Amino acid sequence: MIMVHNTLLKRRLESLKKNWYKFSKNPVSVLGLFFVLAVSFVAIFAPYISPYPMHAGRYVNFVEASETPSLKHLCGTDVFGRDILSRIFFGFRYSLMMGAVVLSLVVVPGVVLGLVAGYYRGTWIDTVIMRVTDVFLAVPPLILALAICSVLTPSVFHAMMAVSLMWWPWYTRLVYGLSSSLRNEFFVQAAEVTGASRSHILFREILPNCVSSIFTKMSLDMGWVILIGSSLSFVGLGAQPPTPDLGTMVADGAKYLPDQWWIAIFPALAIMITVLGFNLIGDGFRDLFALEDI
Amino acid sequence: MSTLKFLGKRLALSIFVLFGLSLLIFTIARVLPGDPVRMALGSRAPQWAVDNMREQMHLNDPLYAQYYYWLSGALHGDLGQSLFTRRAVSTDVKEFLPATLELAIFAGIIMAVFGVLLGAVSGRYSNTWIDNSVRIFSYIGIVTPSFVFAILFMLLFGYVLNVLPTVGRLSPWIHRPPVITGMVSLDALLSGNFAALGDAIRHMILPAVSLALGGMAQEARITRSTISDNLRKDYIASAKGFGVPERLVVLKYLLKPSLIPTVSIFGLDFASLLANAFLVELIFNWPGFSRYGINAMLNKDLNAVSAVVMILGVVFIVVNILVDLLVAWLDPRIRLGAERGK
Numbered sequence: 266m267i268m269v270h271n272t273l274l275k276r277r278l279e280s281l282k283k284n285w286y287k288f289s290k291n292p293v294s295v296l297g298l299f300f301v302l303a304v305s306f307v308a309i310f311a312p313y314i315s316p317y318p319m320h321a322g323r324y325v326n327f328v329e330a331s332e333t334p335s336l337k338h339l340c341g342t343d344v345f346g347r348d349i350l351s352r353i354f355f356g357f358r359y360s361l362m363m364g365a366v367v368l369s370l371v372v373v374p375g376v377v378l379g380l381v382a383g384y385y386r387g388t389w390i391d392t393v394i395m396r397v398t399d400v401f402l403a404v405p406p407l408i409l410a411l412a413i414c415s416v417l418t419p420s421v422f423h424a425m426m427a428v429s430l431m432w433w434p435w436y437t438r439l440v441y442g443l444s445s446s447l448r449n450e451f452f453v454q455a456a457e458v459t460g461a462s463r464s465h466i467l468f469r470e471i472l473p474n475c476v477s478s479i480f481t482k483m484s485l486d487m488g489w490v491i492l493i494g495s496s497l498s499f500v501g502l503g504a505q506p507p508t509p510d511l512g513t514m515v516a517d518g519a520k521y522l523p524d525q526w527w528i529a530i531f532p533a534l535a536i537m538i539t540v541l542g543f544n545l546i547g548d549g550f551r552d553l554f555a556l557e558d559i
Numbered sequence: 560m561s562t563l564k565f566l567g568k569r570l571a572l573s574i575f576v577l578f579g580l581s582l583l584i585f586t587i588a589r590v591l592p593g594d595p596v597r598m599a600l601g602s603r604a605p606q607w608a609v610d611n612m613r614e615q616m617h618l619n620d621p622l623y624a625q626y627y628y629w630l631s632g633a634l635h636g637d638l639g640q641s642l643f644t645r646r647a648v649s650t651d652v653k654e655f656l657p658a659t660l661e662l663a664i665f666a667g668i669i670m671a672v673f674g675v676l677l678g679a680v681s682g683r684y685s686n687t688w689i690d691n692s693v694r695i696f697s698y699i700g701i702v703t704p705s706f707v708f709a710i711l712f713m714l715l716f717g718y719v720l721n722v723l724p725t726v727g728r729l730s731p732w733i734h735r736p737p738v739i740t741g742m743v744s745l746d747a748l749l750s751g752n753f754a755a756l757g758d759a760i761r762h763m764i765l766p767a768v769s770l771a772l773g774g775m776a777q778e779a780r781i782t783r784s785t786i787s788d789n790l791r792k793d794y795i796a797s798a799k800g801f802g803v804p805e806r807l808v809v810l811k812y813l814l815k816p817s818l819i820p821t822v823s824i825f826g827l828d829f830a831s832l833l834a835n836a837f838l839v840e841l842i843f844n845w846p847g848f849s850r851y852g853i854n855a856m857l858n859k860d861l862n863a864v865s866a867v868v869m870i871l872g873v874v875f876i877v878v879n880i881l882v883d884l885l886v887a888w889l890d891p892r893i894r895l896g897a898e899r900g901k
Contacts, residue, residue, distance in 0.1 A: 399572070400579030403872045405834035408852075412868050413587055415856030492704050496838055499706050500853055512704075519710050519842070523718040533707040540702040 288549050297545025304539050308357035315351035323507045331525050341527035343517070349528065352509040353535045359510045360539055363425060363494035364487040370429040375436025376479060380467050382437065383444025395441065398434040406431035407493050414502035421510070424503040428493055432486070439482055443475045477554035485547035488540040495536050511536045562887065569883065573876045580872045581633070584865045585626050596642070633869065639862035643855060648866045651851060656870065657741025658728060659836060659847035665744075665760075666767035667829055674775040675821060678782025679814060685787040693779060700776025705835040708769040709842040716765060724762050726844045733758045766843040770835055774828030778821050785817040819890050826882040830875055 288294055312318045316339075326346035334341040340349040382394035401409075406428065413427035447453060448471065456470050497503035498512030506513060511532045518529025550556075596612045597604070613619055616639070617628045632639060638648035681693035717725035728743050729735060736746040736755045744763070747755035789795065790813065798808050833849070840850040848867065855863035 399576050400583060403576045403580050403875060404868055405830040407834035408871060411856055412864055495704060523714045537702045544702055
């Protein structure tokens with residue numbers, strides 16, 4: 266028994282190694298990985314590595330207000346005299362948290378619904394699940410998230426909930442397509458014939474064959490969710506000042522364009538680098554697993 | 560016949576989706592904590608005025624009755640009163656929707672034309688410097704939020720170069736064309752006012768390009784990958800072998816089938832375009848439906864928010880049906896499959 270387990274583990278490790286080799290041969294994917302790791306590192310250790318950690322929150326120093334980028338303040342200071350680089354470092358925390366929380370909330374229900382609907386394709390279960398999904402997909406997620414946020418008191422937490430509520434149907438639709446075609450494969454029919462339980466078929470036979478697609482979509486979605494989160498903050502329906510959220514910082518800085526360009530431009534670049542990192546990784550996965558329709 | 564059948568099926572499904580959407584929006588609008596009437600009238604309004612208005616809006620009735628009033632009103636074109644502009648929401652919609660449609664259509668055309676053009680060129684010359692620069696451009700387009708584009712363009716073209724207008728739909732000194740469709744550029748064209756037409760288009764360029772760039776990048780990427788795949792197919796080699804001129808091969812045999820995936824994602828791209836219009840219209844102060852919508856959301860104007868989301872739902876359904884019809888026209892497999900009654 267242990268022997269079998271060991272060889273299985275060994276084989277998994279080997280395939281992981283092989284995949285990593287293929288992934289790392291593409292310099293663009295590695296660049297994406299570098300961006301994501303760098304952003305995550307900065308976010309986690311923000312209190313220790315940002316030059317002025319106390320500038321992240323409510324802090325005012327009008328003597329140093331609106332300073333151009335210099336060695337003392339690499340990205341300049343905002344109108345309250347807060348160091349923008351420090352605020353960006355803390356801003357990464359909110360962006361990553363937005364992506365991580367939303368995805369961890371939506372992937373499981375979205376995938377399970379998709380699996381079930383696809384497996385029971387053509388029955389009333391399929392109809393109910395997929396028609397509800399259609400309704401949620403009828404309007405872009407940003408608009409419905411805006412509508413939900415507008416009826417709640419704006420906060421980071423509510424923004425996350427609103428986006429999550431709108432995001433699960435994308436996973437349902439993705440997995441539905443995969444699951445409804447996989448159910449006709451021989452290995453699924455073989456499992457049915459040998460009397461495997463429904464949950465075994467769904468989660469042990471069909472699900473493992475969807476994992477690469479789900480994974481790829483997740484890394485691309487990290488970028489999209491961060492974009493949507495920053496859009497919500499930009500209009501004032503997400504994070505509220507003095508929270509150092511990147512979208513909020515761009516919105517605040519936009520008021521002082523064109524003279525004090527650094528207040529808006531650096532946070533905007535920070536959003537772009539984060540989203541770019543996840544996109545490049547997602548593309549790397551897509552090439553690696555030879556997926557086309559994500 | 561099969562197209563009609565297909566259309567009928569899609570319409571039936573659309574009605575169902577709209578019904579579901581109305582339930583969803585109603586649920587969102589009524590979970591509002593706090594009193595929308597109090598918010599609209601202000602904290603100084605006397606209690607009897609608030610009570611009157613609550614009664615008027617049926618807010619004291621049970622939820623299913625409220626839903627019934629709302630839906631039957633909406634079906635008759637009565638979307639309630641905006642708590643913020645104090646006018647009928649339908650009046651506001653008539654005033655603001657054309658401006659957004661005008662902008663979105665203009666942006667959609669830019670997105671489709673340049674997306675396909677860039678993708679086709681980079682697919683035809685794949686792995687050259689042209690292809691690589693298009694790829695870098697695509698990444699920038701995809702990862703940049705449209706509100707960042709809007710701000711950058713405003714800064715660059717509005718202030719630094721000062722070549723394009725950044726606010727509104729028409730310059731104040733231009734004679735405004737009569738309102739026919741509500742879309743200024745179209746009205747100007749219809750009434751032969753070419754000065755206004757030029758000015759209206761100049762006003763649209765910056766917001767439209769900010770909206771179009773994200774989708775343009777997506778379309779360019781998809782078109783590139785299908786074109787470079789199809790270029791290697793045998794039928795292209797044989798067409799070339801028969802001595803069919805290169806231009807004809809590219810335009811007739813390569814481009815048409817390669818456009819199928821591009822057209823299919825156009826619906827999604829157009830959706831995100833209209834969603835981003837909520838931010839871009841705010842930045843460029845474009846007096847459109849999305850700016851109306853976002854102001855309604857910021858002011859917790861229930862009736863207006865519901866109407867905005869509902870109407871956008873209708874717009875998307877129409878766009879998606881058009882996209883499906885276009886795909887069916889491009890892709891004989893779908894058309895013939897439909898005829899076999901599949």
